[in-house]
Amino acid sequence: MKFIKHWRAAVATSALMTMPSLASAAEANLAPDDFVGISFWLISMALVASTVFFFIERDRVANKWKTSLTVSGLVTLVAAVHYFYMRDVWVSTGETPTVYRYIDWLITVPLLMVEFFLILSAITKVPAGVFWRLLVGTTVMLVFGYLGEAGYMNVTLGFVIGTLAWFYVLYEIFLGEAGRINAENASPAVQSAFKMMRNIVTFGWAIYPLGYILGYMMGSVDSATLNIIYNLADVLNKIAFGLIIWHVAVTESDA
Numbered sequence: 001m002k003f004i005k006h007w008r009a010a011v012a013t014s015a016l017m018t019m020p021s022l023a024s025a026a027e028a029n030l031a032p033d034d035f036v037g038i039s040f041w042l043i044s045m046a047l048v049a050s051t052v053f054f055f056i057e058r059d060r061v062a063n064k065w066k067t068s069l070t071v072s073g074l075v076t077l078v079a080a081v082h083y084f085y086m087r088d089v090w091v092s093t094g095e096t097p098t099v100y101r102y103i104d105w106l107i108t109v110p111l112l113m114v115e116f117f118l119i120l121s122a123i124t125k126v127p128a129g130v131f132w133r134l135l136v137g138t139t140v141m142l143v144f145g146y147l148g149e150a151g152y153m154n155v156t157l158g159f160v161i162g163t164l165a166w167f168y169v170l171y172e173i174f175l176g177e178a179g180r181i182n183a184e185n186a187s188p189a190v191q192s193a194f195k196m197m198r199n200i201v202t203f204g205w206a207i208y209p210l211g212y213i214l215g216y217m218m219g220s221v222d223s224a225t226l227n228i229i230y231n232l233a234d235v236l237n238k239i240a241f242g243l244i245i246w247h248v249a250v251t252e253s254d255a
């Protein structure tokens with residue numbers, strides 16, 4: 001108890017000491033009319049809450065579903081930390097934090113894709129090839145997108161190769177082995193989750209290559225609009241995607 005009291009006092013003192021310096025850096029604080037900045041804040045907090053939710057709910061589902069929820073929680077955790085940085089870049093400079101987005105995507109997108117393998121693995125035996133194709137396909141998509149956007153290779157070529165890799169993973173989950181295993185072996189609940197997740201990867205994910213074309217290649221969308229769209233897209237593509245998995249895990253565990 002004594003220790004906690006001292007510790008509390010220490011925290012309070014150091015908080016007071018940092019306050020003047022924060023106040024003097026007023027331009028680094030969120031302005032009430034900075035709606036892009038506010039959207040960065042909102043999604044940061046929603047991602048933190050989702051992470052806690054997925055990790056706690058892991059207790060509630062059958063063993064074979066736990067890995068899926070762990071991965072959902074890791075996706076929102078990694079994204080939350082990146083959003084803290086992106087929010088700071090935006091609020092203090094008004095610039096688009098592209099490099100943080102790509103680092104975030106490089107970790108979270110392959111993990112999201114591997115969820116297809118994991119939910120099928122909870123119900124049947126799935127060849128490791130499915131895992132690797134989903135992982136490598138998404139990684140190639142992002143690496144070439146980055147090389148194009150950062151100017152290490154021709155912008156259009158980077159975009160074309162990235163898009164082909166996206167089509168490749170779409171093929172895998174619609175018509176390839178993953179799609180077939182789902183159609184032939186999955187319960188109705190798993191099939192319906194698989195379908196919703198597949199639609200997210202098709203339509204929700206299309207926002208990013210569109211942003212690349214309109215925002216980066218053509219310059220016809222301003223960076224504020226683009227950031228709001230990306231921020232909202234991540235609510236669907238990371239949090240709602242995780243909730244679909246949570247829902248099927250709970251349904252199948254209770255069955």
Ligand SMILES: *C/C=C(C)/C=C/C=C(C)/C=C/C1=C(C)CCCC1(C)C
Pocket residue numbers: 105108109112141142144145146158159162163166205206208209212234237238
């Ligand atoms: C949570 C973040 C997600 C789901 C991000 C997804 C990003 C993409 C689907 C990016 C796709 C791109 C292409 C299909 C072509 C090349 C340019 C990219 C990387 C923007």
